[in-house]
Amino acid sequence: MSTQPVSSETDQDAVLLVIGIGSQKDRDSRPYREYLLSAAAQRFKLWLFDSNEPTWQSEYVVGANALNCYDPEAVTEAARRLAEQRPVIGMFCPDEGTLLAASHAAAALGVPGMSVDTVTACRDKKTTRALLTRAGIAQPRFTTVRSPGEALRAADDLEYPVVLKPRNLGSSLGVIKVSGPDEMAGAFGITTAAAYPGVEVPDDYIVEQYLDGPEVSIDGAVFDGAYTPMFVGRKQVGGEPYFVETGHTVTAGDPLLEDEALIAMLQDAHTALGITHGTTHTEVKLTSRGPVIVEVNGRLGGDLIPYLGKLATGIDPGLVAVDVITDRRPDFTGGLSRTVGIRFFGPEEDCRVERITLAEPAPGDGVLQLAKVVSPGVELYGPPKDYVARYAFAVAEGADQEECNKRLDAAGALVSLESTPISSAPIGGTP
Template identity: 75%
Template sequence: MSTPLAHEDGILLVIGIGSQKDRDSRPYREYLLSAAARRFTLWLFDSDEPTWQKEYVVGATALNCYDPDAVVQAAKALAEEHRIIGMFCPDEGTLLSAAHVTEALGVPGMSVDTVLGCRDKKLSRARLTQAGVRQPQFATVRSAEEALEAAERLEYPVVLKPRTLGSSLGVVKVSGPGEMADAFAVTTAAVYPGVHVPDDYIIEQYLDGPEVSIDGAVFEGEYTPMFVGRKQLGGEPYFVETGHYVSGNDPLLADAGIIGMLQEAHAALGITHGTTHTEVKLTSRGPVIVEVNGRLGGDLIPYLGKLATGIDPGLVAVDVVTGRHPVIEPTHSKTLGIRFLGPSEDLRVKEITFGDPGASDGILQMTAAVPPGAELHTPPGDFVARYAFVVAEGQDEAECGERLDRAESLVRLDYEPLGQQP
């Protein structure tokens, strides 16, 4: 696919906008791509030919976006024909390839070392600890036996997790020695497309308190928060994310201690230009950084932030990687919530239908996340299996939760348990 450029001032290269682990990427990514298209002329690199993305781009190249060499070669070829002014990548699996392109073309953005420092929890822990940023005590282990020894030093409960995965994939709470073997098997089985998982795994202290996420932007080394997400989790021992609340007036946005900690963490990781998604535990002993991700958050958290504040995360993201000072100024303050509906057993989807909300105020969206025929598994078979999600607005989290309950009651899943013939 090749179309004449709409502008003469160059193009923004977008990498991996459609990569969403066999899900329809449009509900999760279109708000970012449409924002970028309002600002720049776009060219897309993705692993498949574009479908819904066509209306936003002037050209596209289908290639293996998990192969940094292939992506860099294609980017250099494109740069011979058009001036590339920046590069935007919102997907964890293709983030390392994108960093190689950033370095090869000399545009602002995440370097290879920075992406690896964010992704690899062993490196992150070392760099943040050296910088004096609060971290849980941890060790790396290669066997369940080593994990048992480390857990005795760290004291139960502990958390096992892969070094390089996000979205709580393979993350397991271990409350005692008898749970270690099964937990280690779950952690070592976790994978994500395009992400290398080393054969040593993180074991760390379990942190008490609620977990929040903070999406922010870094421009010329200065960190600015945009949105705070209040994470909702499923039952232990897994850390399945079942939903989030985002409020435009969240007090953490003005918490000098937390913002200072985030500035120090981003500096320690070498982030000078980019958007990030940082997870923080609000423990009884103070805030502790769980991890810093070198891209905007998933689960539509930035989209909720846009609705809650008026700040457009897509525009902010493309501005900071093209040398433009981002505008991060809220225009209003609302409270939004999203809830993900997952399977209660391993199943094959037959049909997803939605009731009419009628005059129910505050229900903004009810959306299917998978097509008929999709197979969904409960943890530990899959940590992000969802058949639908609902979005609602309220005066506060309590009212928002009530409206999410109402929306969830209107979703009907027709399915058959796996093991039966379709």
């Protein structure tokens, strides 16, 4: 990598290539992605590769191509054709499913970015576990299995409860807690049925120890091999035995940001995974025996956690992300000190959305934003068919996490869903 920062002024035709920032499953991507795209556009001219022609993204990009962004060969070939017409100075990829394709294209063009091996190590939980264990970083005991019988034997060895999960999916897809042997067959069917567009799931699945304690996430950046945490997300999870994320809160100055042992562990983990430049989203369980890394994702967090971080601290994660991949030293000076949280609203039963109504927040109630994320006619299913069946969300601020969560609870009264129940065939059986 060059020792000089890439400058948007060196060539007026130069572009930063953005890969995969569009919609998924009939959900509006704008509330989730616009803050990242608008930040990147402050630094560079942008060219977009996405699965569909741009809509709202058009105001931020100078050009776009619609292609299969999950296919490394298709993305690499399109990137090469683009590079023949104008300089490509880097690649920004915030979508989990397109990270591998983006890494192949970055390697082919010789531009900064995470290597194919590093992206693979982050995306494959089996590889992540092995590398971190080898580096002496606390990990749950685990193994991989290919059948319900193997899973039963593994769980007997690890001791119940255990967690069963695919090796390389995100958003808690196919992740399920198994509390006893009578639940294993159904759980195995659910895990093996989980899928994500463009991602080939290996046929061996992870069985690992269930970790006690709350889960947090840390969004951070790596520049020249040095890891810097930006924000800590305190996660709310429901829907056991599934792990459905229902909300997050971010507080500027969270004490975990000053936990030297935790930060040292995160640095060691990023070094072990070979991450030298990039932004990451690390999930950590605060167990009774200390912090344990659940996974390291080679991109910023989903669920608008980085956006909450921006509102709480003033640090712009979009700017940090494009700076580190174009060899600019990022600015972590935020200037804000708030607690901000998000609450997602999902249906109580599988349904077809007919109408979503958002009431006006009252002055002083701390609600910063209410947004719909699906349109009428969309069908929403709970787990195990879908783990992110949401129709709206609220963002609120408070003096601390307790007040913020109370305000988010109250914001639920501002959101109304009219829907028609629908039946859902079970996937893989009932655990």
